Amino acid sequence: MQYDKGNHDAMAEAGRRQARKLDLVNGKVDMSHGAGGRAMADLVDMLFRQAFDNPMLNRGDDQASFDVDAGRMVMTTDSFVISPLFFPGGDIGSLAVHGTVNDLAMGGAVPLYLTAGFILEEGFRLADLARIVDSMAAAAREAGVAIVTGDTKVVERGKGDGVFINTAGVGRVPAGLALGGDCARPGDKVIVSGTIGDHGVAIMSLRKGLRFATELCSDSASLNHLVAAMVAENGPALRLMRDPTRGGLAATLNEIAHQSGVGVRLEEASLPVREEVKGACELLGLDPLNVANEGKLIAIVAPEAADAMVAAMRSAPCGEDAAIVGEVIEDELRLVRMSTAIGGERVVDWLHGEQLPRIC
Amino acid sequence: MKYIDEFRDGERARALGKAIAAAASTDRDYRLMEFCGGHTHAVFRYGVPDLLPGNVELIHGPGCPVCVLPIGRLDMAVRLASENPEVILASYGDMLRVPGSKGVSLMKAKADGADVRMVYSVSDALELAQAHPDRRVVFFGIGFETTTPPTALGILQARDRGIDNFSVFCNHVLTPAAMNAILAVGEGDEPVEVDGFIGPAHVSVVIGSDAYRFCAAHHHKPVVIAGFEPLDVLQSILMLIEQLNAGRAEIENQYTRAVTPVGNQRAQAIVQQVFERRPSFEWRGLGDIPESALRIRDEFSQFDAERCFNMHYQYARGTKSCDCPAILRGVKKPTDCKLFATSCTPDNPLGSCMVSDEGACAAYYTYGRFRQQAEAEQRRQKQQREKRRAIR
Numbered sequence: 001m002q003y004d005k006g007n008h009d010a011m012a013e014a015g016r017r018q019a020r021k022l023d024l025v026n027g028k029v030d031m032s033h034g035a036g037g038r039a040m041a042d043l044v045d046m047l048f049r050q051a052f053d054n055p056m057l058n059r060g061d062d063q064a065s066f067d068v069d070a071g072r073m074v075m076t077t078d079s080f081v082i083s084p085l086f087f088p089g090g091d092i093g094s095l096a097v098h099g100t101v102n103d104l105a106m107g108g109a110v111p112l113y114l115t116a117g118f119i120l121e122e123g124f125r126l127a128d129l130a131r132i133v134d135s136m137a138a139a140a141r142e143a144g145v146a147i148v149t150g151d152t153k154v155v156e157r158g159k160g161d162g163v164f165i166n167t168a169g170v171g172r173v174p175a176g177l178a179l180g181g182d183c184a185r186p187g188d189k190v191i192v193s194g195t196i197g198d199h200g201v202a203i204m205s206l207r208k209g210l211r212f213a214t215e216l217c218s219d220s221a222s223l224n225h226l227v228a229a230m231v232a233e234n235g236p237a238l239r240l241m242r243d244p245t246r247g248g249l250a251a252t253l254n255e256i257a258h259q260s261g262v263g264v265r266l267e268e269a270s271l272p273v274r275e276e277v278k279g280a281c282e283l284l285g286l287d288p289l290n291v292a293n294e295g296k297l298i299a300i301v302a303p304e305a306a307d308a309m310v311a312a313m314r315s316a317p318c319g320e321d322a323a324i325v326g327e328v329i330e331d332e333l334r335l336v337r338m339s340t341a342i343g344g345e346r347v348v349d350w351l352h353g354e355q356l357p358r359i360c
Numbered sequence: 361m362k363y364i365d366e367f368r369d370g371e372r373a374r375a376l377g378k379a380i381a382a383a384a385s386t387d388r389d390y391r392l393m394e395f396c397g398g399h400t401h402a403v404f405r406y407g408v409p410d411l412l413p414g415n416v417e418l419i420h421g422p423g424c425p426v427c428v429l430p431i432g433r434l435d436m437a438v439r440l441a442s443e444n445p446e447v448i449l450a451s452y453g454d455m456l457r458v459p460g461s462k463g464v465s466l467m468k469a470k471a472d473g474a475d476v477r478m479v480y481s482v483s484d485a486l487e488l489a490q491a492h493p494d495r496r497v498v499f500f501g502i503g504f505e506t507t508t509p510p511t512a513l514g515i516l517q518a519r520d521r522g523i524d525n526f527s528v529f530c531n532h533v534l535t536p537a538a539m540n541a542i543l544a545v546g547e548g549d550e551p552v553e554v555d556g557f558i559g560p561a562h563v564s565v566v567i568g569s570d571a572y573r574f575c576a577a578h579h580h581k582p583v584v585i586a587g588f589e590p591l592d593v594l595q596s597i598l599m600l601i602e603q604l605n606a607g608r609a610e611i612e613n614q615y616t617r618a619v620t621p622v623g624n625q626r627a628q629a630i631v632q633q634v635f636e637r638r639p640s641f642e643w644r645g646l647g648d649i650p651e652s653a654l655r656i657r658d659e660f661s662q663f664d665a666e667r668c669f670n671m672h673y674q675y676a677r678g679t680k681s682c683d684c685p686a687i688l689r690g691v692k693k694p695t696d697c698k699l700f701a702t703s704c705t706p707d708n709p710l711g712s713c714m715v716s717d718e719g720a721c722a723a724y725y726t727y728g729r730f731r732q733q734a735e736a737e738q739r740r741q742k743q744q745r746e747k748r749r750a751i752r
Contacts, residue, residue, distance in 0.1 A: 269370065278364055279364070282364055285717075287405075333729070333730065335729065335730060337730065339407075340405075340406045340407045340590075341365075341368045341369075341370050341373075341406075342368055342369070342370050342373035342374075342406050342407065342408070342411065342590045342591070342594075343370055343373055343374050343377070343407070343410065343411060344406055344407015344408055344409070344410035344411055344590075345407045345410055345730075346404060346405060346406070346407045346727040346728065347726060347727050347728060347729050347730060349706075349725075349726045349727070352705075352706035352707050352722075352726070
């Protein structure tokens with residue numbers, strides 16, 4: 001075909017018309033949205049680029065490019081394959097941002113940039129995808145990070161679960177911090193940033209076969225602002241931080257005990273647990289210590305700095321219910337133990353298999 | 361939720377601990393069996409033994425449905441799911457990880473292609489059957505008197521709604537028969553030294569406190585029915601000690617907020633309508649016990665998986681040197697077993713007591729691993745006490 005300017009304009013116009021065809025109300029994902037052609041470009045332009053809008057992404061290159069300061073960087077990645085995709089207090093989109101931001105923040109880092117990889121299932125509603133993408137964008141804005149590069153793939157119907165999201169992130173560690181899983185020492189205090197088990201119980205209340213009515217919301221949130229407040233309060237007193245997601249407080253404390261070669265003693269009476277979570281766990285025969293959180297952190301802190309740290313956390317976002325819940329002890333067995341409310345003692349173990357409601 | 365913390369109050373618990381210490385005579389030992397796995401779980405989860413004097417010992421009974429199911433019955437379920445592609449086996453989650461013969465659990469059978477689904481209740485299984493009219497859904501019914509009425513109701517609903525691709529593999533067992541078997545030890549068996557029972561909570565809600573009269577009448581052993589909260593357990597221990605001190609053997613009810621003498625008669629009627637007693641049933645650890653389990657009545661035979669699929673029981677041996685049988689009778693403690701915490705752990709259970717949260721071994725491992733040294737010390741002290749008494 002002979003090229004002339006008129007034809008070019010007509011093609012551009014046709015392209016724009018086609019772009020307008022991306023139907024975010026009734027449309028569905030089809031195989032062409034991942035095929036690398038026009039439809040995929042439209043999806044990226046009209047959905048991802050508009051929602052995540054930032055100069056690095058808008059350049060449209062194969063990679064995001066940025067300058068780095070001298071010092072230490074951290075990097076992490078996480079994949080999100082949850083069901084249901086939408087839950088009280090969040091959705092897979094906000095969770096995908098919070099999860100990776102928190103993994104960076106647990107290293108004491110200031111999160112800077114995220115990537116977003118989407119695996120979409122053929123037939124997934126574009127309206128739901130738009131809702132998820134908007135929620136990711138809002139979560140990123142709130143955390144102060146930019147989603148600077150991404151990827152989209154489509155799999156045939158039946159080979160996915162609606163949408164899977166992978167996010168990776170990089171962050172910068174402020175000078176003077178030396179956090180690590182092996183840094184807990186006997187005598188250190190164990191601080192938890194708020195009530196435990198909220199996320200897991202909120203999700204479980206929606207699960208098929210278990211459905212129960214609750215006003216409980218997931219605690220899904222970015223913790224980087226809380227961490228910044230903690231670093232500002234007394235960075236050098238922080239031994240390590242972890243976010244107790246899957247496996248709950250119990251799994252995370254056991255990990256810390258193993259990595260640091262110490263034991264941990266918890267005080268049951270000082271654990272912050274919401275009444276709704278207590279009630280649901282009671283009904284289902286679960287232990288709040290094993291239930292997932294998505295907006296909580298555990299900090300191991302030098303004993304002399306612990307009270308001031310808790311006070312600083314309580315006036316920071318997501319730290320209102322922060323409390324000292326135990327301490328690090330010497331223990332060759334590297335067990336997490338708990339003084340129970342009635343004055344006994346027990347081990348707080350990793351979860352074995354999946355946490356399931358008991359028969360009786 | 362109200363009424364949780366009230367039954368876990370530290371101050372009241374310590375007061376009860378003191379009362380128990382004051383009541384317990386130093387001249388004797390008190391061996392009290394908590395029959396039910398729910399109590400075993402509670403005892404360890406809250407650290408109840410830490411509040412008891414050394415001569416008050418809790419013995420963990422066989423009241424964990426997963427633990428007492430004989431391997432041969434589990435093998436039947438595995439074979440059913442593996443050999444019949446049209447079958448969806450619907451099971452409570454606890455059952456999936458129990459190793460059967462040659463270590464094959466339902467979980468492994470599932471990985472090999474059997475269609476095994478975890479359900480939370482019999483109504484989930486009914487829903488499955490309705491959703492898959494081209495398949496045959498079998499509900500793996502296990503448990504004591506607490507789970508039996510729902511299974512019976514499931515069968516009645518299947519009949520009323522005309523759901524003909526649903527059946528039940530019935531393994532429901534009876535608490536009083538097992539308690540009787542523990543007390544009536546046959547010749548050649550190691551004797552079970554039990555002074556009294558902490559009676560089941562939820563089971564008693566269904567069957568009522570009168571169901572335990574035989575313990576007092578025939579065996580002269582006291583029973584105190586107790587709730588599952590730590591204060592319930594402590595109070596019932598105190599009540600048992602008081603009975604034993606006075607030489608009484610009565611059925612007392614600590615769990616008055618839920619248990620009545622006659623129990624839930626509506627539930628009993630449904631069970632009676634659908635099930636009848638089997639002449640005999642094998643229990644892991646306790647052997648064959650007459651009239652200790654239920655089967656589906658003839659008029660509901662179309663919902664009886666054993667008949668629909670022509671299933672047959674075959675005795676199967678457990679892991680060699682696994683002490684589950686002795687542990688289930690209360691003759692041995694989990695820590696007496698050579699496999700405990702070495703090759704048998706909750707992640708890789710060899711015996712059934714290590715699988716369920718309510719099994720004594722799992723409770724020991726999960727909540728009380730550090731107690732092993734303390735227990736060795738306790739045993740030493742006990743021997744000393746016995747020596748001193750012998751000298752006197």
